[in-house]
Amino acid sequence: MSTRVLRLVMIAIAMVGLGVASYLTYVHYAGGPILCLKGGGCETVQHSTYSKLVGVPVALIGLIGYIVILASLLVPESETTRLSTMTFTVMGFGFSLYLTARELFSIHAICPWCVSSAVMMTLLVCLAVWRFLRGDAPPTGALLRPSEPDSAAPLTAPGS
Amino acid sequence: MTPASGTDPDLTRKERREQARSERKAMEAAAAQAARRTRMMQLGGVIAAVVVIVVVIVLATSGGKKEGLATGSQKNSTVAAVSTMVGGIPQSGNVLGNPKAPVTLQYFGDLECPICKQFTLGALPPLIAKYVRTGKMKIAYRSMETATREQETFRTQQIAALAAGKQNLGWNYIELFYHEQGQESSGYVTESYLQGLAQQVPGLNLPNWSAARSDPALAEQITSDAQTVTQRGFTGTPSFLIGKTGGSMQQLSPESYTDVAAFTPTIEKLLG
Numbered sequence: 001m002s003t004r005v006l007r008l009v010m011i012a013i014a015m016v017g018l019g020v021a022s023y024l025t026y027v028h029y030a031g032g033p034i035l036c037l038k039g040g041g042c043e044t045v046q047h048s049t050y051s052k053l054v055g056v057p058v059a060l061i062g063l064i065g066y067i068v069i070l071a072s073l074l075v076p077e078s079e080t081t082r083l084s085t086m087t088f089t090v091m092g093f094g095f096s097l098y099l100t101a102r103e104l105f106s107i108h109a110i111c112p113w114c115v116s117s118a119v120m121m122t123l124l125v126c127l128a129v130w131r132f133l134r135g136d137a138p139p140t141g142a143l144l145r146p147s148e149p150d151s152a153a154p155l156t157a158p159g160s
Numbered sequence: 161m162t163p164a165s166g167t168d169p170d171l172t173r174k175e176r177r178e179q180a181r182s183e184r185k186a187m188e189a190a191a192a193q194a195a196r197r198t199r200m201m202q203l204g205g206v207i208a209a210v211v212v213i214v215v216v217i218v219l220a221t222s223g224g225k226k227e228g229l230a231t232g233s234q235k236n237s238t239v240a241a242v243s244t245m246v247g248g249i250p251q252s253g254n255v256l257g258n259p260k261a262p263v264t265l266q267y268f269g270d271l272e273c274p275i276c277k278q279f280t281l282g283a284l285p286p287l288i289a290k291y292v293r294t295g296k297m298k299i300a301y302r303s304m305e306t307a308t309r310e311q312e313t314f315r316t317q318q319i320a321a322l323a324a325g326k327q328n329l330g331w332n333y334i335e336l337f338y339h340e341q342g343q344e345s346s347g348y349v350t351e352s353y354l355q356g357l358a359q360q361v362p363g364l365n366l367p368n369w370s371a372a373r374s375d376p377a378l379a380e381q382i383t384s385d386a387q388t389v390t391q392r393g394f395t396g397t398p399s400f401l402i403g404k405t406g407g408s409m410q411q412l413s414p415e416s417y418t419d420v421a422a423f424t425p426t427i428e429k430l431l432g
Contacts, residue, residue, distance in 0.1 A: 033415065041396035043413050044275060050221065086207045094210040106344060107275055108306030109396025133199055140249055 001093075003077065010127050011073050012086070018066040024113055034113075036091035041109025049100045058099060062117060065092045069124065079135065086125075086132040093125040095159035193368040209415050229356045230340045239360050243333040245285055249293055252330040254321075254381070256288070257298030262423050263291070263430045265299045266401040266409060268389060271337045272344060273397045275417060281340040282418030290420070296431055298405070301334055304396045311316075313349055320354045323372035324364060326430040330359045404430055 003011075027034045028046065036042035044052065051058055069092065072085040096118040103110055171179070230238050250258055269276040291297035300322070310316035317337070324333035335359050342348030358369050369409075372378070392401070392411060401409035414422035 031415065033413075043415060043426070044396040044398075053217065053221070076182050083202060090210050094214045099213050100220075102221075106307075107396065108270070108273060108407065109275075109358065134201065134295075135175070135195060135199065 006131055007073055010124060011121050013120050014073060016067055016071045017117055018070060020113055020117045021059060021066050021150055022063035025063045028057045028059050028129035031032040031035045037112050042111045044109035045103055045114060050107060086128045089128040092121045096121040217346040229353060238339045242332055242339060243362060245288060245402060246331045246335060251331050253325040254301045254330055255298055255414060256331040261295055261298040263297040263427060264403060264405045264407055265297055266302055267299055268302045268304040268394060268397060268399040269274055270290050270304055270306045270308055270397050272359050274344055276398045277338045277341050278421040279398045281357055281418035281421045283423060286420040287423055291427055297427060302395060304389045304397050307344055309345060315382055317349050317354060319378045322378040323369050324361060326372040327368060333357060336360055365421050402426055
């Protein structure tokens with residue numbers, strides 16, 4: 001997968017996550033009923049004590065998280081931005097794990113919205129770690145191109 | 161021996177080129193190796209930091225007492241509060257309230273469920289005061305396993321509450337259980353815990369309570385509740401069914417478990 005395509009895929013996933021987090025934040029502050037699958041435990045989760053962390057709704061924390069991840073993907077790519085994206089997504093993934101564990105073992109209800117956000121964050125962290133570890137995409141065939149031994153010119157990809 | 165630099169006059173142009181290329185490859189491989197090592201260390205550092213943060217959050221949000229049962233003055237005040245809340249209201253088995261009340265609320269709970277505790281200590285007391293004590297509504301407590309890890313423990317504790325219901329003191333037992341609920345998954349629900357709670361229920365005949373715990377009808381009631389849960393597709397506790405007494409029951413999904421206002425519109429509508 002090319003660097004550009006990988007980044008676009010991650011941006012698309014982050015946008016979906018941002019949408020979910022925006023809706024949950026809106027419902028939290030608007031106080032209206034939450035759209036949920038039949039038998040889903042959205043209300044149970046949304047109104048549990050675990051729906052806030054030190055007084056801040058977890059939906060808002062998620063929203064901020066997705067905004068930060070998206071911002072790190074939209075700036076020009078470099079080693080630093082890849083590190084930033086990876087750091088933010090690992091943090092988001094850790095938080096998602098915590099919230100999912102709370103749903104399963106403390107609240108005993110599953111909110112499909114939260115599950116979808118956790119899935120988005122899992123995809124993001126996998127892609128972000130892969131992107132970070134592989135660094136710059138290797139220029140195809142660069143090492144195979146013979147060059148003059150006394151040339152100071154840097155290696156370049158064919159056709160560049 | 162091949163010199164390190166590519167300037168050996170004996171080498172042909174092609175050989176010098178090949179040598180330079182392999183040196184460059186080796187340098188690039190070493191640089192890539194170093195970069196990969198640095199990235200792995202950075203990744204490890206980030207993961208370690210996040211693990212620490214998550215552990216801190218888990219510890220900070222895992223409140224609650226491990227042992228459960230209140231003692232001393234705390235026990236006395238809890239027992240008094242529960243007696244005040246349900247005292248003087250008719251009880252029959254798992255039902256609190258006038259049997260002829262026009263509205264019935266079915267409360268599906270797990271005695272170890274912390275969210276049920278929020279409801280029981282939050283919206284339930286004003287519901288009891290406003291609708292149950294005045295004879296407008298009755299509440300039936302039904303069992304749904306969620307928080308309790310072991311099925312056997314779940315059945316034992318729920319049956320213990322229903323056994324108190326055989327003496328029309330089931331709601332005292334249920335309320336005391338939620339008021340003195342211990343930390344989830346800490347294994348606090350033991351035989352001595354259940355016995356201790358029973359001893360706190362004013363007027364409960366302990367030998368009769370113990371004997372009633374082996375009544376197969378109570379176990380069947382737990383099974384029947386589980387079937388209703390499956391039919392209704394409930395996924396979490398507390399869950400509620402509400403309707404006119406003797407009529408069809410509809411699921412109630414309140415927006416809050418601590419605010420009575422989340423329940424009143426539905427109840428008022430049913431009361432007409």
